[in-house]
Amino acid sequence: MSPDDFPAGSVWLVGAGPGDPELLTRKAARLIAAAEVVIHDALVGAGVLALIPDGAERIDVGKRAGRHSKDQPTIDALIVAAARAGRRVVRLKGGDPAIFGRTAEEVAACRAARVPVRICPGITAASAAAASAGASMTLRDAARQLTFVTAHARTGATLALDWRALAAPGTTLAVYMGRSAAATVMRNLIDAGRAPETPVLVVVNASLPHERVVHGRLSALAFLTETIGERDPTLLLVGEAVAPYGGDLGDDAGGEATVSRQVATR
Template identity: 70%
Template sequence: MAEVFPAGMVWLVGAGPGDPDLLTRKAERLLAAADVVFYDALVGPAILALAPDAEWISVGKRSGRHSKDQRTIDDLIVRAALAGRRVVRLKGGDPSIFGRSTEELAQCARHGVPVRICPGITAASAAAASAHTSLTLRGQARRLTLLTAHVRAGEPLDIDWDVLAQPEATLAIYMGRAAAPELARALIDAGRAPDTPVLVAVNVSLPDERLIRGRLDALPFLVRAIGRDDPTLLLIGEAVAHGPAQVRASVMQIC
């Protein structure tokens, strides 16, 4: 590990959706070797426990309540590396999927700090696995689109609704709880069928995980009972209609 993670280096590490068993083996080794870990709000204590000798520094962001801005986080990472420390920037899910990794990579490059990425399991994959479903479906869902519904306060969702409304796509919408009514209305107005299957996944892979199935036109009601701080992913499309019962029926037909 000393060759992969020398002093003065930064690793952007994917913590996965929350379950420590869904970390990669490489991520676990990097955490064990780290001197300091800058971690997101969604990274739980069970994962942090894998870095028992490291200094833990929370740099987590929640909607409307950021502990540190991105520029400050970038500077903290670089300063720690220039001081000769082994730095892990631990991010929920995968660092390169709505993880702001580009800014951190650029800041490291500007200061000559070596930096690499250790990918992680993203929430969309984990949610589909928990629901015993797929993100794609032969003949019906040929495309998977990942998007975020999180925008700055007062900004509209700048999205090509006509493209997203096409029926052959599965949509994985991160941070979509607050925008769910607008999302449902815009997709239906653009031509997506009101009865399009929806899966609302909350606290994916954790003991308090909730999976709520329904229709696109009912999406505003499905998210009403979800707390503001509960990490929520929306999966929309024909593929997510195929849960365990439908899979068993398909297997019986094939047999």
């Protein structure tokens, strides 16, 4: 990588992708290899962290299941301080930095401090989840709109979303951090008019060797997520495009049949 691309005292916000190091962009890999300080999230895969040079300082600022190791102003201050010390700083974020990654706040902090900052995009979890299931997120004549939302809310706050808009037919809905909110998502979408039999896809640890992929229908979404651990990153996809293998889910006596599979360990 040219020194002009990553000068001393500058910051790159780098998308680490969903976890599999082979899904990193070539640019992301080069930036990580050139970094002197890497400030990383908890959701960055171990295989990606293994690419950090031995001499680089690693700072874990991860947030998991409501337990925050660092608040956002502290993270902003760490980034700025490392760059002001003349070091090449990579802020390494799971997925794509621009999707629910609080990138705007970190860019603003750098610019306020007159620290050069740039963004390297990455593969977002929704893309990896659909790929793992062999599914598409759009479908001609059936799914012309794709909406990303986060199910994360501030502690004590309700999940305030426009459920009527999200329940619109022809929409594929990707719900990030969706495990704990699955019952709320199910109930509100159905109440807003989304059909109970709408296909859903639940993907846990997308792209990693211990990934799980579960197909079902919207009316069973709460059940499908019951056994998922609170530390396992979970993405929900809702819509006709994610029906398994392009087919329906069948029916049992209760009308709640589900089809599930565990992805074989790679």
